[in-house]
Amino acid sequence: MNDVIDLREAVVTLGKFPALTGVTLKVTQGEIVTVCGPNGAGKSTLLNLCAGLLPVREGSAYVLGENLRENRRAIRQDIGLLGHKSGLYDDLTVEENVTFWGSMVRAGNDEIAEAIKFMGLDGRLRKVLVRQLSAGQRRRASFASLVVQRPSLWLLDEPHAALDTDGRDLVDGLIQEAAASGATVLLVSHAPKELSSPSGRFVTLAGGRVTSDINNEGSGDGVS
């Protein structure tokens, strides 16, 4: 048993607003967990917390074995975070974007080319400015820049948003493959039941805390 995420009563405030009011969550290595819940439940904040981008105000938080209250930076290079914003530069082409982020995370040229190909962005799209991409294509480009990083913890905020059926299958395959190779995936989804989610475990957030934790494959952990 290797806990990749271990949060206990973690409280995170954004300004004066308590976005997370005491989250307790354990995720073991290789797991795929879907986080769902209403708008404003704190799902995105949870991902940012796990990425070490937000300070923990109360409670304890360990991610990848590091205590986030003491050192939030150590884990960051092992995190692949896909947020609402994609971190791409509008005036660079798809290839230039992926190459730039690839060089920032020390990826080789082969890995970069492979990631572009894998996300179905080779051919014409490769040389198109990100500014001119559709929302779905943009999402794919953003994924490609994560794939080159080979993170050990994937934090995906609505990874299927704006994607077509092909794209969804691609992403699901990617998630499954990542989990199989030992990475852990935490993904946020508004409507988990509508799609054939690769996940077996569903965690529901509301009011900044976990209200239900159902594991379809094994025994349910129940409400924490």
Next chain:
Amino acid sequence: MEFRDAWSIALKDLRIELRSRILMNQIAPYTLLIVVLFGFALDANTQTLRDTGPGLFWVAVLLIALLAIQRAVKIEEDDAARERMLLTPVHSPSVFLGKSIALFIQLFALEILLFFVMLALFDLSVEDPLLIFLSAVLATIGIASSGTLYGVIAAGVGVRETLLPILLLPVIAPIAIGATRAFGDSFGRVDADGWAWLGLLSVFAVVYTVLGMLAYGQLVEDA
């Protein structure tokens, strides 16, 4: 810190500029407009323009710098690229250096353009080209590094456009003074030892580069 990272980041910024041509198509014409306005304001008196030329040059550079810094910050803000950078193994001093180098190159290019325009319009003659070159390089390093540092302080706040000038301009005022004097000496307009001013400009450049590399990481963290 790795210089390779800094260089990739600088190249990325420059490539974005070559694509979008904001500097070329908007800031450069604005620069020329400023020079023309100075001409109007000073009653098209060539003698006056010649005497105030060095000062006008550096005032124009400060105004351009503000726009260029805003632009450099905006590139990183638009699609949360700054946050994305936090999730890579790149050290923040490298990011600072990269952004500063890109800003330096862009500002320097604009300064060259501005310089020749003013030379022609204000009828100035250069007596000491080396002094001009060195003082411009040192002053621009100071402006680029302090601008990158203050740019990230003002980044992420809603009032960036107004906050940046009030924070940055008083702090880079000594650069304007020093570079103006050095230019004045090289044009033979004032009786000052321009070379002495290079010392001050280099102190400023070094202080801000070092401070920026130390403080940048702290500032990008939660900004």
Next chain:
Amino acid sequence: MSHLGYLVAGWAIGIGVPFIYAILVLRRGRKLSEKVPFARQRWISSSEDQARIKDE
């Protein structure tokens, strides 16, 4: 006395401005201390005072 106008103006500003500033600070403090619970006004730290707070 020479320059009397300058002297009066200088001293009036020199004393007046800090005086107005002091009043503004005192008023801000008064308003804020009404909103913050007595127990969290930390400069009240002597045991006498703490005892008195409890009595009230």
Next chain:
Amino acid sequence: MKIKLLESNDGRPNATSSRSTRFLGICLVLGIPVLILFAFVFSPKDDTMEDAVRLLYIHVPVAIFSYIAFGVTAMGSIFYLWKQSRWWDTTAHASAEIGVIFCGLTLVTGSIWGRPTWNTWWEWGDVRLVTTLVMFLIFIGYLALRQVPASPHVRAKRAAIVGIIGTINIPIVNRSVEWWENSTLHQQSSLTDGNLEDLTLFTWFLGTLILAIAYVWLMIHRFRVGWLSTEYESLGYGAAIEERKAEADLHAGTRSGTTEEGEVE
């Protein structure tokens, strides 16, 4: 030392005053008329400046304490970055605000003094004048930055870095202005001449003492205001947590409902 700034307020809750500030306040109320009396009546007029010298008894102490105030801000900023304590952040902010007031007064009283003495309100060739003006503007920027809404730690960190950089700049600005005009109209420090009359010397001393008391009095009050305002900011924390936790129960039944905050990013 920390406790001293935060001591008893005599059980009068609704104010930032306390026994020590009231004592200092009484000293000021008694001291200022005495200072005016010495400055205008007892002290002799200067040979060259004539009666204009009487303005210096307020101008110079205010100038000294504006520098001290910014020095305290720089110190508070350094200590904040080191210890991350709210106490130092509040100190830095309080001192900067008082420093800006004093610095503005230095410029105004200096200007008023310059008119009869140098026959000009403002002299660009003077090093100390221009340096003080730039310093004033730097710290205006510092105060502007502090007004920008942000979480307390982020705000304090940004402000601390700007405060330190601003202070590092003062000698650079001074040096650059000095070389710029290579001349100064400013009086060289006349205290060191040694041929001052006793009464003049005493008036200088009295002015500095009064300003020291005024600075400390203002600092204590302004510090407490800053302390209270951060207390006030964090006040609703517990209630906000409970309120937000209750949202969960609200959504337990109706999954489709949305909250007013919208999506949290």
